[in-house]
Amino acid sequence: MEIEKILKKENIKKQLKISGWIRFNRSSKEIVFIDLYDGSNLNGIQIICKKKLLSSKDFEILYKAPLYSSFTIIGKLNLNIKNKNYEFIVSKIESYNLADSEIPLGKKEHTLEFLRIQAHLRIRTKLFQSIMRIRSYCSQLIHFYFMKEEFYYIHTPIITKNDAEGAGEIFFVNIKKNNHSFFNGQGTLTVSGQLQEESYTQSLKKTYTFGPTFRAENSNTSRHANEFWMIEPEIAFADYFELMNLGENILKFVAKNILEKYEEELIFLGNFFKLDLIKNLENLINMKIKKITYKNALKILNEAKDKNNLFKDDKFIFGNELSTEHEKYLAEKYANGPIYVYDYPAKNSSFYMYRNNDNETARGFDLLVPRIGELIGGSQREDNYQRLIKIINEKKLELKELTWYLDLRKYGYAKSSGFGIGFERLIMFITGVENIRDVLPFPRTPGKLEF
Helix, strand or coil: CCHHHHCCHHHECCEEEEEEEEEEEEECCCEEEEEEECCCCCCCEEEEEEHHHCCHHHHHHHHHCCCCCEEEEEEEEEECCCCCCEEEEEEEEEEEECCCCCCCCCCCCCCHHHHHHCCCCHHHCHHHHHHHHHHHHHHHHHHHHHHHCCCEECCCCCEECCCCCCCCCCCEECCCCCCCCCCCCCEEECCCCHHHHHHHHHHHCEEEEEEEEECCCCCCCCCCCCEEEEEEEEEECCCHHHHHHHHHHHHHHHHHHHHHHCHHHHHHHHHHHCCCHHHHHHHHHHCCCEEEEHHHHHHHHHHHHHHHCCCCCCCCCCCCCCCHHHHHHHHHHHCCCCEEEEEEEHHHCCCCECECCCCCEEEEEEEEECCCEEEEEEEEECCCHHHHHHHHHHCCCCHHHHHHHHHHHHCCCCCEEEEEEEHHHHHHHHHCCCCHHHCCCCCCECCECCC
């Protein structure tokens, strides 16, 4: 029975069986106190091993047991009158497996850098249990939200021939024997499921995909990884403002449910990272997210530069991309929370984005959030066959590889919009984690391929 489920008044004095691992222990000649956890809650339960209640063999095993040893034990639940906490009085060991006393984690606290080296063991710490419990629930909430809103879940391919972002930062798929293509062309790992998903949106209207994506970026920042997860909804007959509202609704839904289920973990993580995570999520739930154009963003940044001389990169000219420090300023100082920036320069926009009538901007948007920068990136899609061909040629992309995508525009293509949420960045925003490597179970970054 899970520890979380037995912590009820009606179970006091009942004989119960629980299983778990030792997180902490202290002992005297007559009694051993052990913090036992099984992953079902943040703090586990304190088990009390009294010499007079146990066989001499069982007491000796518990007395000498190293940290992270696993046990199944029988005993009774008790409510400590002094601290009002539940505890478990052990009467018998049913089974056990002792850990090596030389386990790298030990009792002392370790840096996050050290724990990254021990990615297969760090989940045993309270910190990573908290992060990964929230990550797991977030993924369930994403599916639940889309199910509630009657979206169809599309399983887009991991191996593809198309680079949806057009940036060329892709991993190639080859067989080891002779290095020739296994398929009828060069296979690559997907950078986005968007292009394939669009074909299904043109029949099912509301779709989403949620899966791993890959970018061959040689970047060692705290926000980038080579393998990560993306949430990508797409809606036919919708413009980009409707998708911005959808993004806001998803984030508020996730925040509200995380607050309800994992308040204890958020307090623990907030203390660790010195952030008020509960206040951050409450602010998100209660605010209306601002929307400003890229041109207005430049104006705001120019005014801030003139007043405070804030930025290392302060060339706010139309066509220049916003850096991370600019994105953070807009979210943290200007909006005091998440903010949408839309209508970016067309020359910097992906080939599939709808161009505005001014011919210099495209209907793309980003959601910028405090500490992280970009969390959501999306757009309204170009729906005209001839205009799309023109853009593909201007960007010098392989037209023949996109014939099928162009075909969609020939056969009654309805206006469509969509976006991608970087799932790991969402977890960083919720948990206060500063480095993407600490929200991925086994991070894949340049020069690192362990486990």
